[in-house]
Amino acid sequence: MKYIFIINPIAGNDDKAKIISSIKEAFRGSGNEMIIEETRFSGDAKNIASKYAKEYGKECVIVTCGGDGTVHEAAGGLAFSETPLMILPFGTGNDFAKKIYGEKKVNLQKVINNFGLLEGKPKYSVKSIDLIDYNGEICINVMSFGLDSLVAALGKKMADKYHFLGHQAYNLAVMPILMKGLHYNINLDINCVDKDGNEYKLQEENRDYALFAICNASYYGGGFCPAPDSVLDDGLLDYALVDGMPLFKALPIIPKYSEGSANEQTVKNVFHNGYIKSGRVWSVDGSPLPGNCDGEMFDYNEVNFEVKPKSLKLCVIE
Numbered sequence: 001m002k003y004i005f006i007i008n009p010i011a012g013n014d015d016k017a018k019i020i021s022s023i024k025e026a027f028r029g030s031g032n033e034m035i036i037e038e039t040r041f042s043g044d045a046k047n048i049a050s051k052y053a054k055e056y057g058k059e060c061v062i063v064t065c066g067g068d069g070t071v072h073e074a075a076g077g078l079a080f081s082e083t084p085l086m087i088l089p090f091g092t093g094n095d096f097a098k099k100i101y102g103e104k105k106v107n108l109q110k111v112i113n114n115f116g117l118l119e120g121k122p123k124y125s126v127k128s129i130d131l132i133d134y135n136g137e138i139c140i141n142v143m144s145f146g147l148d149s150l151v152a153a154l155g156k157k158m159a160d161k162y163h164f165l166g167h168q169a170y171n172l173a174v175m176p177i178l179m180k181g182l183h184y185n186i187n188l189d190i191n192c193v194d195k196d197g198n199e200y201k202l203q204e205e206n207r208d209y210a211l212f213a214i215c216n217a218s219y220y221g222g223g224f225c226p227a228p229d230s231v232l233d234d235g236l237l238d239y240a241l242v243d244g245m246p247l248f249k250a251l252p253i254i255p256k257y258s259e260g261s262a263n264e265q266t267v268k269n270v271f272h273n274g275y276i277k278s279g280r281v282w283s284v285d286g287s288p289l290p291g292n293c294d295g296e297m298f299d300y301n302e303v304n305f306e307v308k309p310k311s312l313k314l315c316v317i318e
Contacts, residue, residue, distance in 0.1 A: 002033045002059065003122065004052045006045050006074060008066030009038050016090055019245045023117045030120030045070045049077030053142045055230065058082040061315060068089015068141065072294035075131065075140040079311050084126045088112065093170065096141045099217040100316065105120065114317045124316050128310035129232040132216050134303050139293040142220040143305065145281065146184045146211040149292040152221045153197035156295060170222025174254065180212040183244035184290060190279035193236060206284050208244035213237065214276060214305065220295065225260030235309040236275040243270040278306035
């Protein structure tokens, strides 16, 4: 079996070279082939993953050694293929890894050990999970609009500039964005599903909102948790829609949103959550939406999206 390690050279972990060297040594004589590919530019991880998936199919595994951006790109390159994705959380936020490894502070060494990589004989199961298609692109974790997108953008800038801040950069980014106001406007045409499986429409024009998160997984923005009970292979997306509000009302909600306890019961009247299959969101005035996917900002003024059930193969710890 070929294992393609896609390494982001600027990802957060300082011990990356030492860890990769140890894995490489373990693979010698194991019967498995380790191929190392370093990314050189934005989008390169997608290109690398796609190239190997087309050439080797299920006879290779793509191993991402970076953060959420690298995972996002690799998922785009592997969507609808037979090649599985293994995620080693070398990044700053590692939000998708938090979901799949069940820890808000993911232990990289523990993940590596559990996958058997230091023995040269990887052990794992393969699970098919859902993805989000948005305007023909792929999202594996969370797509969001409004306050949280602006926080994610500022947090990423701070984390890239001041590496020592780690995921705390996202927490520090909250206050500067909050001070600018919590009222945005958006048009919605969403296909929702209630708890009994019945489908219904959510249609609004010029909706005043603070944030709108559409979630395949649970965490984003360095650890905020809008969808703690999300299921990666249920064919549904969880959503959190928060009304526009003054700053003094928002402050008590932030800790709940971070820990995953914010919902319609704990934050009454302004917090709305449920399930989505597909939909369309678009700008009220034609300007770019304040939106992001997996922490990567985009400048669409209209987004058409839908869940793609079980469209990515993921390596999970046995």
